[in-house]
Amino acid sequence: MISEKMKAFVEGSSVIRAMFEEGKRLASIYGADKVYDFSLGNPNVPAPKEVNEAIKAIVDEEESTYIHGYMSNSGYEDVREAVANSLNKRFGTNFNATNIVMTVGAAGGLNVILKSLLNPGDEVIAFAPYFGEYRSYVGNYDGKLVEVSADTEHFQLNLEEFEQKITDKTKAVIVNNPNNPSGVVYSEETIIKLAEIMDKKQKELGTEIFLISDEPYRELVYDGAVVPWLTKYYNNTIVGYSYSKSLSLPGDRIGYLVIPDEVVDSEQLKSAANVATRILGYVNAPSLMQRVIARCLDVEVNVEPYNKNRELLYGSLKEYGFECIKPQGAFYLFVKSPVADEKEFVAAAKKHNILVVPGSSFSCPGYVRIAYCVSYATIENSLHGFKELAKEFGLI
DSSP states (O other): OOOHHHHHHHHTOOHHHHHHHHHHHHHHHHOGGGOEEOOSOOOOSOOOHHHHHHHHHHHHHSOHHHHHSOOOTTOOHHHHHHHHHHHHHHHOOOOOGGGEEEESHHHHHHHHHHHHHOOTTOEEEEESSOOTHHHHHHHHTTOEEEEEOOOTTTOSOOHHHHHHHOOTTEEEEEEESSOTTTOOOOOHHHHHHHHHHHHHHHHHHTOOOEEEEEOTTTTOBOTTOOOOOGGGTOTTEEEEEESTTTTTOGGGOOEEEEOOTTSTTHHHHHHHHHHHHHHTTOOSSOHHHHHHHHHOTTOOOOOHHHHHHHHHHHHHHHHTTOEEOOOSBTTEEEEEOSSSOHHHHHHHHHTTTEEOEEGGGGTOTTEEEEEOOSOHHHHHHHHHHHHHHHHHTTOO
């Protein structure tokens, strides 16, 4: 019999993944070109040619033991130094290899840092809408996820409620910027206010509160949007990054954590993250992909295909009467359901072979998430179904 904790995890298993599997089932019946699967943030833009060229060159040039062997649990030192130098160049920081822990994607990084920080009963605050796996990640280490309700007008952070939710048990706060599922970029003004509240509360409570910035979509921004680099605003900030979205490498599971020297007890925390990488069973981030990333740090991210999709889908849905804000980043539209129970709308959409994810999966009921990291043709072909849905629900 499985553990009681796992029973709860299984029962709450990802709706997104379930919808993805449903898409595969429907495609086997109707054909892939007649199923419009907007469920999963699986990039359709190919990895840049530089990535494939780097893989080939590394395999040809380097000894196999160097490519495929063990290294420090935190990753190859020269790769970590290269990542640190790249960040310093881009953001005016002063990191070195010791501030970087290579991770098994952003999810691996979040689990490493939460394992390193949490005691049973510690609270972690997340702002709705948020990636639903945060709850499972926090629960892995017997922490408690405390959610701040969504500001559904602008989808910026609800800071008034946030301040009220901070207690002496608050150990960490997770911010996802750009946000999945809303596509919003939290402004510098918002981040400054967030940092001021956290600084004030640390002093009032006499505790340390860590800000964890989850940034897998950092490079996917539009219309000149700028994502603030959070370590500049709050000392106890840890940044998690992944190349899954920016370089279209979700299955290769490669990313990093940044643990600045300004973080309280940073040396101890860096050591803990190194050990957590091992005892969680990751051992180290994929060795080949570490070497690849070191050669591709300056590769330009191609956002134009996503922007083209964004413009078509957003413009069309607005024309059909749907309500949503225009995303500034990532590759999701967060659309208000025309009926209070968004699961009713999700079911209706499925009848048109359109697969979208209910907002309740992100602790924001009444909305649905549409991942537009699909082919342009998929969006074009789905529009008739969206228009019919608009008619069914009296929007046009």
